[in-house]
Amino acid sequence: MQANDQPGSVGIVVPQTARFDAPLTLQCGVTLPGFELVYETYGELNASRSNALLVCHALSGDHHAAGRHSPEDAKPGWWDTCIGPGKPIDTNLFHVVSLNNLGGCNGSTGPRFTDSSTGEPYGANFPTVTVKDWVRSQAMLADRLGIERFAAVVGGSLGGMQALQWAIDEPERIANAVVIAAAPKLSAQNIAFNEIARQAIVSDPDFHQGTYFRKGANPDKGLMLARMLGHVTYLSDGGMGDRFGRELKSGDIGSAQDVQFQVESYLHYQGTSFSRRFDANTYILMTRALDYFDPALDFGGDLVRALGQARAKFLVLSFTSDWRFSPERSGEIVDALIAAGRDVANATVHSTAGHDSFLLPIERYCDLLGAYLGRVAAEVGG
Amino acid sequence: MRRDLEIIAELVNPGARVLDLGCGDGDLLRHLASVKGVNGYGIEKDADEIAICIRAGVNVIEHDLDDGLSRFPDSSFDMVVMTETLQAVAAPERLLDEMLRIGEECIVTFPNFGHWRCRVQLASRGRMPVARHIPHSWYDTPNIHLCTFRDFEELVTAKGIDIIERFVVDASYEKRVRRVPNLFGTIAFYRLGRALPLGRCRHGG
Numbered sequence: 001m002q003a004n005d006q007p008g009s010v011g012i013v014v015p016q017t018a019r020f021d022a023p024l025t026l027q028c029g030v031t032l033p034g035f036e037l038v039y040e041t042y043g044e045l046n047a048s049r050s051n052a053l054l055v056c057h058a059l060s061g062d063h064h065a066a067g068r069h070s071p072e073d074a075k076p077g078w079w080d081t082c083i084g085p086g087k088p089i090d091t092n093l094f095h096v097v098s099l100n101n102l103g104g105c106n107g108s109t110g111p112r113f114t115d116s117s118t119g120e121p122y123g124a125n126f127p128t129v130t131v132k133d134w135v136r137s138q139a140m141l142a143d144r145l146g147i148e149r150f151a152a153v154v155g156g157s158l159g160g161m162q163a164l165q166w167a168i169d170e171p172e173r174i175a176n177a178v179v180i181a182a183a184p185k186l187s188a189q190n191i192a193f194n195e196i197a198r199q200a201i202v203s204d205p206d207f208h209q210g211t212y213f214r215k216g217a218n219p220d221k222g223l224m225l226a227r228m229l230g231h232v233t234y235l236s237d238g239g240m241g242d243r244f245g246r247e248l249k250s251g252d253i254g255s256a257q258d259v260q261f262q263v264e265s266y267l268h269y270q271g272t273s274f275s276r277r278f279d280a281n282t283y284i285l286m287t288r289a290l291d292y293f294d295p296a297l298d299f300g301g302d303l304v305r306a307l308g309q310a311r312a313k314f315l316v317l318s319f320t321s322d323w324r325f326s327p328e329r330s331g332e333i334v335d336a337l338i339a340a341g342r343d344v345a346n347a348t349v350h351s352t353a354g355h356d357s358f359l360l361p362i363e364r365y366c367d368l369l370g371a372y373l374g375r376v377a378a379e380v381g382g
Numbered sequence: 383m384r385r386d387l388e389i390i391a392e393l394v395n396p397g398a399r400v401l402d403l404g405c406g407d408g409d410l411l412r413h414l415a416s417v418k419g420v421n422g423y424g425i426e427k428d429a430d431e432i433a434i435c436i437r438a439g440v441n442v443i444e445h446d447l448d449d450g451l452s453r454f455p456d457s458s459f460d461m462v463v464m465t466e467t468l469q470a471v472a473a474p475e476r477l478l479d480e481m482l483r484i485g486e487e488c489i490v491t492f493p494n495f496g497h498w499r500c501r502v503q504l505a506s507r508g509r510m511p512v513a514r515h516i517p518h519s520w521y522d523t524p525n526i527h528l529c530t531f532r533d534f535e536e537l538v539t540a541k542g543i544d545i546i547e548r549f550v551v552d553a554s555y556e557k558r559v560r561r562v563p564n565l566f567g568t569i570a571f572y573r574l575g576r577a578l579p580l581g582r583c584r585h586g587g
Binding site: 341348 | 399423429432433435437439440441442443444453458
């Protein structure tokens with residue numbers, strides 16, 4: 001165990017891989033002969049194994065949620081603001097489990113893996129995965145780790161949707177669901193944005209119907225456009241105004257030549273770095289999982305009946321400037337939970353940062369998350 | 383134990399579904415959960431109170447009562463409770479209608495502006511009353527719709543709302559005030575039901 005590199009950090013972490021050799025039949029009907037999940041853990045599992053907390057990642061996240069893989073890493077894990085000793089998801093109290101979801105591109109079985117039936121990478125032929133499939137595979141990982149019941153399943157955005165599905169599909173195995181900046185299902189506008197992003201990728205000549213890896217190519221341009229578009233939906237008009245305004249990176253509007261606004265430069269940078277680190281087929285899979293998410297579907301479209309299956313307590317948080325999954329969408333979850341007679345607490349946190357707020361160290365947000373999980377830890381004897 | 387919480391607990395049926403409008407730090411809901419086993423939810427807009435509720439495991443929903451209660455379906459609660467908040471909302475009459483739409487019954491408590499101390503301050507000194515039960519100055523008070531017991535009684539009677547139970551206590555919540563309550567009473571408790579059809583009365587009179 002290495003010393004923490006700074007207060008509040010989990011320090012150096014090492015990803016691990018769990019291999020499952022039993023076949024897994026997915027919701028789409030396709031059976032994977034076996035699969036691997038890569039995961040990290042932070043904090044100690046207590047003797048009664050009651051303090052485990054599952055963190056679910058969003059669209060482009062992975063297992064590396066906190067700490068660093070090496071002291072040279074420029075950036076810590078994607079949710080390092082909230083996970084660590086003394087942080088809202090307190091690793092002194094909880095044994096945190098964070099994995100890369102099935103279909104991902106950072107170590108878990110996904111499109112880059114070899115399809116044993118063809119000897120070739122799955123690529124675009126990787127079967128459709130859904131939030132329900134993720135919950136099942138996460139429960140299998142919990143079995144492997146000796147975790148019978150999670151004290152809490154926590155996630156933002158698509159991660160929050162997994163927490164919601166956990167509460168419905170595995171009611172006895174989850175004591176608390178923390179659902180942040182999520183929605184009970186995507187709106188037509190949400191799906192429309194996802195489809196534009198997918199079209200940006202598939203219409204890139206370097207996509208080659210998803211077989212770019214065979215041609216030594218990568219649809220960089222398509223991924224970049226997809227990410228730029230996505231990024232605009234993660235921010236807010238006000239937040240972008242505060243951060244970039246109409247500031248210029250280069251050129252002069254007066255002479256109307258070679259002008260580049262700061263916001264353009266920022267989006268180019270975000271898009272380019274994303275296209276280097278993320279797999280195009282995985283991006284398409286993940287956005288499809290978002291589009292298909294609708295836990296009420298198995299219950300005649302009745303979200304109240306769906307959530308009536310749950311036994312967990314819920315914390316539902318949203319952000320005022322989030323227009324991707326607005327506070328009203330969280331309100332739909334809250335109202336259905338109340339109608340179902342489930343325990344729920346809800347707050348709408350003021351923020352100008354849009355949907356991305358759930359990743360940021362916003363004081364009230366962190367306080368409320370820490371307050372809720374502090375109570376959970378007291379109950380489970382963290 | 384706070385006497386006001388005990389009084390309300392006496393009015394709530396065991397196991398009821400309760401909505402507490404303006405639940406504050408969640409004391410009432412916690413009390414009702416422990417002594418009556420209610421399935422309770424609180425509405426609150428104050429960030430500090432919400433944090434206290436969340437820390438204590440109270441079902442608190444961040445919502446401003448002035449934004450209305452249309453998010454709650456008809457008859458979705460057994461009891462809707464609003465303690466000493468009526469006088470601070472933008473549209474008390476509309477809220478009263480909403481409470482009886484959402485709940486089969488409701489409990490409303492409010493401070494009496496007709497208490498003799500208020501009357502004396504206004505009549506003799508010509509000043510806006512400040513008392514233990516209405517402690518704010520006129521310029522910083524959240525209480526924008528203060529009323530007397532008689533005012534409230536007139537409103538619910540005119541609306542045909544069923545008064546199931548009512549009583550008035552002093553500022554300590556200890557003593558019930560039976561003589562000239564509009565002069566000597568401090569806080570009123572009303573347990574209300576939906577308007578009865580014309581010509582019918584709960585007690586068969």
